[in-house]
Amino acid sequence: MSRRDHYDSLNYGSTSRGAPLKDKVHLDGFTSSDGEGYQLSGEANDFDSQCQEMSNAFQSISRNTSQMERLVRQIGTPSDAPGLRRRLGDLRSSVKEEVSDTAQTLKRLEETAREPGRRHERLRIERLKSEYYDTTKRYRNLLKIWLKPILQRLKLESKKETNN
Structure with a gap:
């Protein structure tokens, strides 16, 4: 497995491989419902x-x-x-x-x-x-x-x- 394939398989919300994040992610006062951007x-x-x-x-x-x-x-x-x-x-x-x-x-x-x-x-x-x-x-x-x-x-x- 190449390094790129390894990182793609981890799927950190990427839409290129696998499903995007569906749940809300909370990060220091910011939330995202679609994994693409953050709102306060x-x-x-x-x-x-x-x-x-x-x-x-x-x-x-x-x-x-x-x-x-x-x-x-x-x-x-x-x-x-x-x-x-x-x-x-x-x-x-x-x-x-x-x-x-x-x-x-x-x-x-x-x-x-x-x-x-x-x-x-x-x-x-x-x-x-x-x-x-x-x-x-x-x-x-x-x-x-x-x-x-x-x-x-x-x-x-x-x-x-x-x-x-």
Whole structure:
């Protein structure tokens, strides 16, 4: 028996000799029902979709932080108005909620990735954590530098109005 005949006789799902694999083959989060290609299993697909949702949330946080920066620059200018300040407050609440939700999702994914045999997921989580930190850093800096004094001033103004 030649070497080629030997390997062909082993039939690792080959369709050239013998029958193709009919049963599902599970390989590190991938399944194949026909032996020709692999699709993500439900668990891996869920992990991927949660990672994609996190990336979308990072983009949303970044976009809303940019809007907040533009609104903050308008405070104290002729275009300053109560509607602008309400919009700023709404954006701040929205971003705060997104940051919190994203942190919780990241923790859940991190716990999942701690299971044995999940090296690829752990590496992906590390990248997501880094992206989370970078994305939220700009938001945190905006709150510390610009919004904190503005919000304190607004509180003082509202206290003066209620006292009068």
